[in-house]
Amino acid sequence: MMAVRLFCRRDRMGTAIALLVAPLLFGCQSVSSPPSPNAAPAAELHVLTSGGFNIAFDALATQYTAETGTRIVTGYGPSMGETPQAIPARLDRREDADVVILARSALDRLAAEGKVTPGTQVDLGLSKIAIAVRAGAPVPDISTPDALRATLIAAKSVAWSDSASGVYIQTTMLDKLGIADQVRPKGRMIPATPVGEIVASGQAEIGFQQLSELKPVKGIRIIGLLPDSLQKVTAFSGGIVAYSSRQQPARALLDYLSSSKADAVIRESGLEPASRKAKP
CATH class of the missing domain: 3.40.190.10 (Periplasmic binding protein-like II)
Structure with a gap:
């Protein structure tokens, strides 16, 4: 069986440098690069x-x-x-x-x-957009575009999010209903906070947000989805x-x-x- 030798020398910094690499190492250990300090565990x-x-x-x-x-x-x-x-x-x-x-x-x-x-x-x-009122408040009619139009005109305050659903409400849906000038002044775009919490606290009479975002909020009643002709998925x-x-x-x-x-x-x-x- 042929013997395999591994010769090592040291540089000026004292680091061992292998001159010949063999399948079996005798007398020297391989040195691996240290992990990046920002690397997260693989799991x-x-x-x-x-x-x-x-x-x-x-x-x-x-x-x-x-x-x-x-x-x-x-x-x-x-x-x-x-x-x-x-x-x-x-x-x-x-x-x-x-x-x-x-x-x-x-x-x-x-x-x-x-x-x-x-x-x-x-x-x-x-995801579809839903509408909520405060728990115990009267339930307005939102079953048709005309009913929703009347409800929003009668509402004292309205809230929607500053994300996808709210941008649609503010820039598109109100225009479709022809009531942008009447509703935008009393509407609020809510940043970062769930709209349901604004409704639950009484800061807004009606709130619009994704159904999945309204469902976990306590103190509100989800009265339904936007009518199909106004819905944005x-x-x-x-x-x-x-x-x-x-x-x-x-x-x-x-x-x-x-x-x-x-x-x-x-x-x-x-x-x-x-x-x-x-x-x-």
């Missing part, structure tokens, strides 16, 4: 999610950890807007993040700006953060969130699973 993922998918994701994160052992660290913020908590602002600060979940239009903007890895976007849940979608060092584990999480294993939780939260939507 950990950081996710930023917006309000429409928060309830579903909290449950799914627990479910995913139980099945895979991967620890999920979750941060919350709106899909858009000017607040520091907004997901685009958090990526601008390069907060530790591997996956973002937010309204599809905002996600696609992040991908176009190079902040989300192109081609990783996947729709997870489809928003896709909440996930993507992988471009600067994440954990691209493959992030992809595995998105695959799980868009699989049939997530369907029941997504429906329970007030969304419809996007992967199960009818094909045209």
Whole structure:
């Protein structure tokens, strides 16, 4: 059997340098590069999610950890807007993040700006806009566009979010109803805080927000969805953060969130699973 020798010398700093590498090392140990001080454990993922998918994701994160052992660290913020908590602002600060979940239009903007890895976007849940009043308050008629128009004209105060649903209410729906000039002055776009909480506290008589965001709020009554002809369905979608060092584990999480294993939780939260939507 041929003997294999490994010769070593030292440089000026005293570091051992191998002159010959063999399958079996005698007398020297290999030196590996130290891990990056910013590297997270392989079994950990950081996710930023917006309000429409928060309830579903909290449950799914627990479910995913139980099945895979991967620890999920979750941060919350709106899909858009000017607040520091907004997901685009958090990526601008390069907060530790591997996956973002937010309204599809905002996600696609992040991908176009190079902040989300192109081609990783996947729709997870489809959300509709609902209307709420304070618990115990009279229930107004919202069953038709005409009924909703009359209700909004009669209301003393109205609130909507500063994210996807609220932008639609303020810039599109009120114009469709022909009452923008009457309702905008008494309306409030609410940043960062759930609209349901504003309604529950009596600060607004009527509130509009994604059904999935209104469902967990106590002290309100959800009186229904927008009429079909006025409804806007928003896709909440996930993507992988471009600067994440954990691209493959992030992809595995998105695959799980868009699989049939997530369907029941997504429906329970007030969304419809996007992967199960009818094909045209």
